[in-house]
Amino acid sequence: xxxxxxxxxxxxxxxxxxxxxxRAFAVGNYDVAVFNVNGELYALENCxxxxxxxxxxxxxxxxxxxxxxxxxxxxxxxxxxxxxxxxFIPRFxxxxxxxxxxLSKEPLV
Ligand code: FES
Numbered sequence: 001x002x003x004x005x006x007x008x009x010x011x012x013x014x015x016x017x018x019x020x021x022x023r024a025f026a027v028g029n030y031d032v033a034v035f036n037v038n039g040e041l042y043a044l045e046n047c048x049x050x051x052x053x054x055x056x057x058x059x060x061x062x063x064x065x066x067x068x069x070x071x072x073x074x075x076x077x078x079x080x081x082x083x084x085x086x087x088f089i090p091r092f093x094x095x096x097x098x099x100x101x102x103l104s105k106e107p108l109v
Contacts, residue, residue, distance in 0.1 A: 014100070031046040043092035045089055063076055
């Protein structure tokens with residue numbers, strides 16, 4: 001997808017997101033989960049498409065997060081689930097400036 005013109009908002013610091021973990025940030029009316037996979041940050045809406053769990057509380061293994069409620073699994077790089085293609089989590093763009101972490105104001109989809 002080619003979407004060059006995102007508006008970003010600074011939400012916190014890169015160092016707020018532990019390696020191998022996740023942290024949720026407010027972006028306007030959105031709650032956004034940011035995952036740290038080996039130092040690369042990926043952002044998804046913090047809402048599992050099954051029943052709305054905070055996916056930031058899930059278990060992160062490499063690039064896969066397992067929902068804390070019913071164990072649906074998603075690739076945090078794409079928001080795609082592993083069980084099938086009937087559900088996905090919207091992505092947000094990540095912009096890093098030094099230790100400042102900014103997220104797009106709107107999801108990418
Ligand atoms: S709410 Fe995520 S699997 Fe059910």
